[in-house]
Structures are given as C-alpha cells and as structure tokens.
Amino acid sequence: MPKNIPASLLLVLSATAFMAHAGESIPTLAYPAGDKQLHAIPAPEKDLPTVTAQRWIKVSDEGMQLEGPAFDREGNLLFVEVFGGQVLKADPQGKLSVVVPKNTLGSAGLAIHKDGRLFVAGLGNFKNTGNLTVYQSDGSGKKELIAGNKNYLVDDLVFDSTGGFYFTDFKGTSTEPTGGVYYVPADGQSIVPILPKLAIANGIALAPDGKTLWVTEFASGLLHRVELKDARTIAPFGEAVVYRFNGPSPDSMRVDQDGNLYVAMYSQGRVLVLNPSGLPIGQILIPGREHGHFLRSTSLALKPDTNEVYLVASDGDLGEGSAIFKAQGFAKALKLYSHD
Template sequence: MADVRVIERERRDRLGEGPMWSARYEALFWVDILGRRINRMALTDGCVDSFEQPHYAAWIIERETGGFVAGIGRNIVRLDLETGAREPLASVDPHNAGNRLNDAKADAMGRIWAGTMPVTCDRPSGAFYRLDPDATLVQVDGPYTIANGPAIDPDGNFLLHTDTARGTIFRFDIHGDGTLGKATPFIVFEEAWGSPDGMTFDAEGGLWVACWGASRVMRFAPDGTRDRHIMLPASQITSCAFAGPELDRLFVTSASSGVTEEHAGALFEVDPGCRGLPTQKYMG
C-alpha cells in the first residue's frame, strides 16, 4: 500500500465529500453531508474547524470576490462561514422535496455545475444543473439516481459527470453558450473497481476517481484507460482534491455511515506523484 496519512481530528465524517483547496485561505475545505457540517483544515498547522449547517451540507465553492457559495439541502446560498450569514441564490428540484444537492464544481467561466439526487438513493429523480454568475439556474441533464463528481477538463472543452448508481462516468462537450452536448459513456466501471464517486483532473489531464466500495482512488489516462490506483484503509471512498501551494498533495474523503471500519469517515492524504490544477471560483 502506498504511503497514506490519516489526518488527526476530533470527529469522523458520516459522509465526507467535496474537498476543495483555497490558496486564498491556505486551507482545505470539505463537507460532511449527513453530519451537516463544513470542515476547514489549515495546511500551515493542520488545525481543523467545523461549521454546523441547518441542512445537508452538499458542497462549498469559493467566490472570486471573497467568501463562499454552498449547496445546503436543496438551496444554493452565498455563505459567510464565520458569521453563518446566508444569502439565497437559487433552489433546485422544486417538485422533488425528497431530493438534495450532491457534489459540484466551478469552471473557468465562473459557473457552477451541480447535481441532485434523492436522499434515499433509490430512484432516478435527480438532475444536473448549471448556475451562471448572474444566479440563473438551468437544468442541463437528467434524470440521475446518484449524481456525482463533476470534473471539467484542463482546457474547459468538456466535462465529466457520473451517475454512481449506473457505474458510469459520462462525457459532455461544453458549448460556448454553456449548453452541453450529448452524454456519452467515457468510463464504465468494472465490478472490482467499486462505484465511481467524486473526481478531479491533474495537470497532465489524468482523471483521479474515488471508488466507493473498493478502498481506493484510481487514475485514468486522458483517453480513459486505467493507469494506476492507490489503496486506502476505508471502503467508502468519496472524493479527492489536490491541495497545497504546489498542488502536489492529494486529499481523499470517506464515509462512515453504515460501516464500522477503524478509519471510515477519515480524511486521508496520499502522494499522487503529480500536480493538480488551480481551484476555479464562482464569479457570482
């Protein structure tokens, strides 16, 4: 097993997700969706803070002008972490009260791509949305049972999005007006790989995918062929992100809900042997 460091902290996540590096704050942010918390770890000293939220904390993304935007329950809000102040921007899935937001990323145009899913994970009632800088919300695809892991390629020409329940990562061309091309299967997971969850690109165009149920993160070459994997001491691996001033540290989240493993719900750090891409911010 490659060198894996378990980050020491007071609590484990029920459903850790959405790690995001902020150069501005010199910190890694991530969420505990079921624990309804946003976590922050300062990379300078390893200090971890946790901010309780009023509903499922699906994701947090930095704003270009300062502060954050977050997916909380079915609402997208501007968020001041220190004061807890929230300013509503948009609400998703108005006719599906049993749904929630799940996983999102910003692109180089300052837009957010975010998926939704049923809390019960058992029916295709979710969708995929684009939030523009002016707060216009547009549904771009659907339906999804477990919408997961949007990742935008280094050149911004296409994005990848997953329905974990179908074990497939789909590829979409991004058009100039923000619309998407037809979904085409890019990577279909084999049973031994678990299920595809959160993912991120590295600077070489390689795709790193968290493998739920398979205790690993996997790297795929730009053409979608399997390159290598790193094993982790937890089965429910949920997402990953590059962090640090040189973007050469890979942090991996996990979940503890439904399992009793020693390191379930831990935050891990592994040596990826490559660098990541700068974090994109929301322009709204």
C-alpha cells in the same frame, strides 16, 4: 447382462464404484488470495500503477461522513460533514476548526469562489429539500442560492471560468434515472438543464480547457464525457459514456493539470485515476482497506501548485472514525476558479 444378480454382488459393485469416485480429484473453485472480501480490487484494475496513501489527520473518532474537500488561497483545506451539515477547516498543520456549525442542510459538496465565498451543496432531507447555500469565508452571511423547495438534491458542483457553476442532482435509481446535471450562470438567476435522466448524478469536474465536462452516475456506475458547445449547450454528438466502473460506486472527482481524472470509489477505499480519454491509468489505495476499513472514500482535493492528493474517508461503524489521507498524484493540481 444377467437379469438376476445376487444382492451381495450388487453391494460389492456399489462399494467399489463409490471408492473409485472418492479417489477422483474433482475440479474445485478456489478464492484467489484476498478476493473473498467485498473490498477486493476488481480484476481489470488490479495491475494498474498503485500507491497507498498515508494518513494526514484524524477528523473524528466517530464515522462522520466527510465530503467536498477544497483548498482556499491560504492553504487551508475546507470540507463538509454530510449528516451534521457542518463545514470544517484543517489548516496547513492539520489543526481543525468549525467554519459553519451543525445544521439540517445535509451538506454534500463544496466549492470556493474566487472572492473567497463558500458555495455549499446540500441534500436536505435526501428526498426533495436539496439546496445550495453561500457563506462568506468565515461562515457568516448565510444566503440561500437554490432554495430547499425547488426539488433538487444538490450534491456536487464545479465553477467555470466565468463564475457560473455546474451541479449534480442526486436523484433517482438505477431503474428510474431522474437525476441530472444543471448549470447556474454567474448572476444566479436561472437553472439550466444540461444532462437529464441520470441515475443519481454525483461527481462533476471540468477539463483544463473548460470545454469538457465529466460526470459520474452513482447508481449505474457510469462515467460521462460531455463536450460543450458553450456553457449551456452540449456540442453535436458531444456526449458519451466512456467508462463503466467495476463494483460500487463512483463518487466525487477532480482533474489535474494534465487532464487526468481522479474518481473516489465509494465502498472501495480507493481513488481510480483515468486519463483524458477516460481509460484507467492508476489508483490510490487507503491504508486499512485490505481489512475492510475506510471503504467509504467519498471525495478528494489536489493541493494547489503540488501533485498532492488529499482523500476524505469514513470507517462507518467499524471503529476507526473519519480521517484525511494524502498521496502523490500523476501531475500538479489544475488551477481552479477559486485561485484565479
């Protein structure tokens, strides 16, 4: 190669090279339609059988954080409001009323005893004053079953066939898993640890046979299947993580009579349905989620003797308040202890 190349020639060569590169087609990443937003459905679950729910009732113009829906024997849907602590009721026509007025208990979950009493899980100050409070069906007769000084954050609960119940302890982080699952027998005299060291234990449900316990970890996105030897003991080799959720974050869940598991996906505006093996088989979308609305889908209830699924959700500070939506699930509701 010549050592002395005229500067003018170098300029010509550089310009020619630049023009050649400018004409090249450089591979470029592009967003698939709709996938730029945070509310996109994770790729592994996009092609599942899908239905979009319809709005049943609007609960509030404000973004109240709704939780814990459960049907009573009269067909009323009861649910709680987390930051206000109150228990609300929607009758079969959708008319709203207050059962328990506003308080500082941080109500986060609700289950109904077969005698009609309301068992309300509370997060308290979200640090160390969680509680479980029992009311008569009309909201009277308040009784503290798990006191706020026991260092639990009681988030959700499910009755077994004896009247005892399991609850989740909503503590910890993804790197410091200090939450867990506990059992309280029907006499309410003890609290038995079942599954420790969970990263914000959240949703909990029992399979139709009453021998399989399902638990979600909110902070780590895991689904646990727990085979029970008896109410207080896990069977040998009976615990496994059977699903790892995509994106945020598994919240409360319910089971239908076929054993399918319906998991509310917080920050995703949808419910993911898994079969009794813990594999996804369908999903229910909340209308408006494609525009970022009602992503705070926290919980659901299946209406007795039907396959209707009622979802509670909040729009946060985006202006559409809080509402309850409904859709048809795969199978009819599992008969719960409240209806025995």
